[in-house]
Amino acid sequence: MTGRQPTLAAATRPTLDSDIAFIGGGFRTTTFLASAHALLLRRVRVYERGTTMGPGGFARYGITTTSIGSRFFKHLDLSGPFVPRGRSSALTDVARAEQPVAMDRLATALTTLGRTLQDALGADGVRLGSTVVAVHADRDRHRVDVRLADGSTESGRHAVLATGRTERAHPELACWRPKVLLSGTVISTAHRSETKDRLLAAGGRPVVVAGSSHSAMSALQILLDLRAELRAEHPGAPLPSVQVVRRGPARLMYDSADLARCGQVPGRERPFDPASDVCPTTGIVYRDSGLRHRSRALYCALWAGELPGATLVDAPVLAVAADRFEEAALVVQALGYHGQAPDLYVDGVLVRPGDSPDRLLADDDGALLVNGVAHPLLSVLRVEPTPLDRRDNTAYASDLYQRLAERLAAQFVEAGA
């Protein structure tokens, strides 16, 4: 496949701007389209608020991934327009990596893939610097309107939401809001020097990290690195210690139930339940939800009291640690992510405002669930974090790309396009 081909849809529906509108041009959209080449024959238009197609949130963070590199590209089809990418070491080095990779390497690999996709989709196929503020689906007219922040509206036959996740201000930290930093800010390369300045300005008062997940451990690592830099640059200056407040023992990943039985340490980690916490396909314990690699090692050292400058504090609810939050110069919130999406309207009714506390739910084939019913014109590409009760099962969403591609293709068959 060397370029875009005219389709019947293009000929018969001149009033619509696209057949499929993708909202968000990050990791999910890029890897999905690079796995579903048949859809590239349709009029696809990607709306991305950033300036680059491909890396999404991964471009921001100065940390290492939790997943091994190859997992990010497991669906990739390096045929057709992607053949040259099969020779790009920026992509293949990550796509073959059987260990976690630095996020800047992952971002570069995704940018490489994104460029190929941009070429394949043509000038009209990717709208960079375009923030979507609302999506209106109209079943009777078989069309979806995409409203942009600049006030313009474009139309399509179907919209796929692939807008990623964000951290929202946590209500339990509301009292200390002015001194709360989100974990994503602490680990972002853009805010590194600002965070460092704040550590120095703390004048020795502690920094408290709320949470003990991978995000919390990533933030802890950055804080300790910055402290070490400051110690070398400002000998004798008072520097903050770091207190990590955990609401309960963390989950740690084990390759098998036997290893977990031998390795689990009471108090350090959450005991596993063989019925719910072991992946039925791989036998891995806490396959997705458990700390692994560097985060796991850091957490274990922290729990054992072997991490100079950092301590672990138990607080089943954050209010129990109120004195610590009060005393802290800085609080780092690492309490989870929430799917982000524009306002969603169905047949003229606002069914989900962008700031809704409700999760954006979808069927196994990606169809958006509106009041529990699959919507024919709207789909979702893994916007929300994996639901807790399905997190450790490798089967969860493993065929989503294939099923979504089939669902989208079927729409054109039904419409006779």
Ligand SMILES: Cc1cc2nc3c(=O)[nH]c(=O)nc-3n(C[C@H](O)[C@H](O)[C@H](O)COP(=O)(O)OP(=O)(O)OC[C@H]3O[C@@H](n4cnc5c(N)ncnc54)[C@H](O)[C@@H]3O)c2cc1C
């Ligand atoms: C620190 C951190 C580490 C992580 N590590 C891993 C890991 O190791 N393995 C793993 O599988 N997952 C990891 N994740 C989860 C990760 O977020 C997802 O796997 C992945 O980024 C999701 O891809 P996405 O396309 O949904 O989001 P993104 O890649 O963030 O893409 C969403 C895109 O949508 C754009 N966008 C958002 N809103 C709009 C709008 N209104 N209009 C237009 N464009 C919009 C954004 O600019 C962005 O480019 C990590 C997350 C974080 C925060």
